[in-house]
Each structure stands twice: as structure tokens, then as C-alpha cells.
Amino acid sequence: MKRLVLCGAAGLTIAAAAAFAAPTGAPAPEPSPLRIAVVEPAAAPCAPLATDAPAGQKAYFELLSQRMGRKVMACPVTSTAEAAQALAAGQLDIAPLDGASYAPVKAAVRAAMTVRGARELPRTPIVLAVLRDRDGTPSALKGGVIAYGGPSPSMHDQPKRILAEQGYGPDILTREIVPDVEEKAIAALRAGKADALALHVTAWRRQCRGTKPGEQRCGDLKVLFRARPIVPRALAVRRSMSDADRYRLIGILIAMHMENKAAFSWGAAQLGADAVEFTPTEADALIATHEKPVKLS
Secondary structure (H helix, E strand, C coil): CHHHHHHHHHHHHHHHHHHHHCCCCCCCCCCCCEEEEEECCCCCCCEECCCCCCHHHHHHHHHHHHHHCCCEEEEEECCHHHHHHHHHCCCCCEEEEEHHHHHHHCCCEEEEEEEEECCCCCCCCEEEEEECCCCCCHHHHCCCEEEECCCCHHHHHHHHHHHHHCCCCCCCCCEEECCCCHHHHHHHHHCCCCCEEEEEHHHHHHHHECCCCCCECCCCEEEEEEECCCCCEEEEEECCCCHHHHHHHHHHHHHHHHHCHHHHHHHHHCCCCCEEEEEECCCCCCCCCCECCCCCC
């Protein structure tokens, strides 16, 4: 008899717990829509994509909706400047911006993705270095000689472009040494034949990393900064966007040129012609910024 009472009590307890755990019938809240700026002749409120939209745009919106698990809305704006202001105000989630539209709102938004053209090099950072006791400011180097790591586009053309963007253009470093190998460029700097040295990061590490842990073969040199080329346009998002959403978006876009060519063609065209892939960017890729790294060897 006592066992029956205990079993009955246990049954009531389980039933009560099940009742409390049972779903209430209220549906989970629907995620907020992903609002994408589209530059058009006339501005309009955000709305689902029109049924007569181009096939590529439909493919782009559908793919983002499926992968992000959210509805996607088209938000017509008349310019990148208007898109930037709306993005900073929280009225958009993604917008194509250029440097001029990004700069005024950079505290609230950030670049996330750009495109690489068929004839463009990857955005490998370069290092600008001088002798350790040398003043490396543009005014101190004015009229000086710059040594590049070699004649190839990645060793000469792209570093030269980046230096100009960072205020060290041909008006500052007026002469150049372009040896056939990077070792000769470093030798020219050490011998006083050059006032500064520009190498992409991979070449710098190759020349300066020692064979033993902690060994530094460029202790007599000083890195002024590391910088990448400025991108002309980028897809920007709010800085308040969660890392999870931003990384999910980046993952979708990186693979888009292989997964859905129609979607990629439309999306990439918002940033530039002749694009072959989306590539991630640093937050301030649209303006001239650089890092002074703690360690590059």
C-alpha cells in the first residue's frame, strides 16, 4: 500500500513537471529582416524584393535569406553617402560604401567585404622600415631614396601605391632602388644607399626571422608601420552587428563565386567591375590607416 502511495506521488510530480515544461503554443519571435541598401535613382522604404527584380539580385537575396535564416529587404537609396548615414542610424544592415561616404560615420560602421578584380593582387600588407636610429617621418625622409624588394608587381608596384596612400609618395621618397632580389634591398638600406625600405610582410619575415626561437636578424632596423592598399568600395555593416552575424555573412560571401554565379555577379557589381571573388577586409579598409605592429619577424 505504501509503495502505491509513493508511486502515485511520483507520478503526480512527473505529470506536474511535464505540464510546466510543455510548450505554451506561442511561436518563437521571428528574426528581424536583413536590410540591404541598393543605390537607385529614387529612395524608398525597405521592402521585399520586387517580383520583376533582376535574376541575379533575386539569387543574391534568396541565398542570403536562406543562409542567414532571415528575411531580406531591399532598401533603395540615392547615393553611398545616404546609405552611410542610414547605416550609422541603424536603418540598414549592409551597404556598399566608398571612402568619402565611410569617413564621416566610421565610428558607427565598419567595412566587412570587398572584391578582388581579375588583374588585382591580393591585399598583402607591406612594411616600411628605416635604420633603427633614423627619423622616419615624411618630413625627415623628404628627398630620400626608397628601396623596394624587387621589380615584380607585388614587390614594387603595390608597395609604391601603398606608400603614396600613406603619405610617402614620390614627392617624399623621390628616388628608388629596385634590385633583382629582396636581400639586396635590405643591404642597400644598411649600407646607407637607401633611406627607407618597403617589403611585403612575407618577404620581411623571410629576411628577418632567425633560425632559432626568438632570434631577430633585423634588430638594427625599425618598422615604421604595416599597411594594406585602400579599397575603393566595400560592403559595410554596423559596428554593433554581432560577430556571429558578421562572420556568417563573410562565410556566405566568400564562397558565393563558386556556389551561385548569378548571385555573385549581382552582388560583386555593387562594388566594382571584373570581380572574381569577395574578400574580407579590416574595419577601416576604405581609408588610409596603418598599424605599428609589436612584432613582425
